[in-house]
Amino acid sequence: MSTEQTFIAIKPDGVQRGLISPIISRFEQKGFKLVGIKLTQPSQSLLEEHYGDLKTKPFFPGLVKYMLSGPVLAMVWEGKNVVKTGRVLLGATNPADAVPGTIRGDYAIDVGRNVCHGSDSVDSAKKEIGLWFKKEEVVTYTPTIFKWIYE
Secondary structure (H helix, E strand, O other): OOOEEEEEEEOHHHHHOOOHHHHHHHHHHHOOEEEEEEEEOOOHHHHHHHOHHHOOOOOHHHHHHHHOOOOEEEEEEEEOOHHHHHHHHHOOOOHHHOOEOEHHHHHOOOHHHOOEEEOOOHHHHHHHHHHHOOHHHOOOOOOOOHHHHOO
């Protein structure tokens, strides 16, 4: 079975609103494996590097300020097509465009408070995981339930 990893972060609004458990549940119920997790208060330099591709956007300073406003739950999820499927579970970046049943469709209203971040490609996932996690913080294991999830 070919698997990949993705980086998912519950942003300060999601943490403060008590949405950690329902968000984790969505990924677990889908059949993905949690291989890294930590509650952290990111530094400004980490956030500026993480969102470096948005540095020239007018909303960048506000985004960094918002992400510094409280703890973030950083996670690494693993599974078949987890990057693409993770984005589907999250829903559209703008909650107004996110369908009900997605995380943002169910829990968010404003794009500036859209509850979660998810990697948009396998390459960005590798980069983001490397920024947020040390190698030894990501665990390798095979759940016994996988024989019921994967062919």
